[in-house]
Amino acid sequence: MEHVASGRQITCTTEAEVYELVGLRYVPPELREDQGEIDASEKGLLPRLVELTDMRGDLHVHTDWTDGRATMEQMAFAALERGLEYICFADHSQSLAMAGGLGPERLARQMEAIRELDARLPGIELLCGIEVDILADGRLDLPDETLAQLDFVTASIHSGFSQPQAQIMKRLRNAMENPYVRSIGHPTGRLLGRREPYEVDLEELAGLAAQTGTFLEINASYDRLDLPAPAVRRAVGLGATIVICTDAHHPTDFDNLKFGVWEGRRGWLEAKNVANTRPFAECRRVSAHKK
Numbered sequence: 009m010e011h012v013a014s015g016r017q018i019t020c021t022t023e024a025e026v027y028e029l030v031g032l033r034y035v036p037p038e039l040r041e042d043q044g045e046i047d048a049s050e051k052g053l054l055p056r057l058v059e060l061t062d063m064r065g066d067l068h069v070h071t072d073w074t075d076g077r078a079t080m081e082q083m084a085f086a087a088l089e090r091g092l093e094y095i096c097f098a099d100h101s102q103s104l105a106m107a108g109g110l111g112p113e114r115l116a117r118q119m120e121a122i123r124e125l126d127a128r129l130p131g132i133e134l135l136c137g138i139e140v141d142i143l144a145d146g147r148l149d150l151p152d153e154t155l156a157q158l159d160f161v162t163a164s165i166h167s168g169f170s171q172p173q174a175q176i177m178k179r180l181r182n183a184m185e186n187p188y189v190r191s192i193g194h195p196t197g198r199l200l201g202r203r204e205p206y207e208v209d210l211e212e213l214a215g216l217a218a219q220t221g222t223f224l225e226i227n228a229s230y231d232r233l234d235l236p237a238p239a240v241r242r243a244v245g246l247g248a249t250i251v252i253c254t255d256a257h258h259p260t261d262f263d264n265l266k267f268g269v270w271e272g273r274r275g276w277l278e279a280k281n282v283a284n285t286r287p288f289a290e291c292r293r294v295s296a297h298k299k
Contacts, residue, residue, distance in 0.1 A: 065094035068253035075107035086259030094133035101149040144168035155188035164193035173207035218247030228268025240275030
C-alpha cells in the first residue's frame with residue numbers, strides 16, 4: 009500500500025501491520041461491522057474477545073434418556089476428548105412427551121446414574137441438570153422440590169411461540185424469578201431459515217437477567233445461534249452474564265461450541281462475561297445469590 013504522508017510504498021505482511029500503520033489497534037474480523045469498532049480502536053477500548061480455549065464446561069447436554077442419540081457415558085467421553093472440564097446433563101422435562109421428557113421419578117433415577125458415572129469417570133465433572141420447559145401459562149414443568157436437587161437448571165420455551173409479547177415476557181420473568189433456574193436456554197426461540205423468533209423484549213430480558221442473576225444462553229447449535237450477537241452485546245452492557253452451550257444431542261455436537269463462541273465474538277463478548285469460562289464451583293457462585 010502507499011503511505012499518503014511520505015509518498016512511499018509500504019508493504020504490510022499482516023492485517024495488524026495495516027492497522028498499526030494508520031494508528032489503530034488491530035480490529036478482529038468479527039467486529040468489522042461499523043458498530044463503533046474504529047472509535048474503540050482509537051481509544052484503546054476494544055474488548056479481549058472470548059476464545060474457544062477459554063471454554064471450560066458445557067451446561068446444556070442431552071442424552072438418550074430423552075431425545076439425545078448417545079448414552080451419558082458416550083457424551084462424557086466426547087466432552088473429555090475435547091478438553092472440557094465439566095458438562096451438565098440437561099435432558100427435557102416431562103411436558104415434551106414426544107422427546108420422552110423426564111418427570112420427577114425418572115429424573116431421580118437419572119441423577120443416581122449420573123452420580124455413579126461421575127464417581128468412576130476421572131478427568132471430567134458430570135453434573136445433574138434439566139432443561140425444564142416454561143409452560144404456556146408461565147409455570148415451570150417440574151416442582152421446585154425437584155429443581156432444588158439439581159446442580160444446574162436451564163429453563164426454555166418450547167411451545168406457545170405465537171403468544172403476544174406480554175405473555176412471552178411473563179413466562180420468561182416467572183422462570184427467571186424462580187430461585188433454582190440458573191439459565192434461559194435459546195432465549196429468542198429462533199431456528200435459522202425455519203422459524204422466526206417469538207415476541208421477546210430483549211431489553212427487558214437482559215435487565216431481568218442482570219436483576220435476577222440468571223444467565224442468558226448463546227445456544228451454539230448452528231441452526232439457532234441464539235442469543236444473536238447484537239442481543240449479546242446489549243445484554244452484557246446491561247449487566248447480564250452469558251453461558252455458551254452446545255445443546256448437544258450427539259457426541260459430535262460438542263464441535264459446535266466454536267459456533268457459539270464466534271457468535272459471542274460478534275457481540276463483543278469477553279471471557280469475563282461468560283460463566284462457563286470458569287470452573288463450575290466458581291460459575292455456580294456467580295448466581296448463588298438466587299438461592
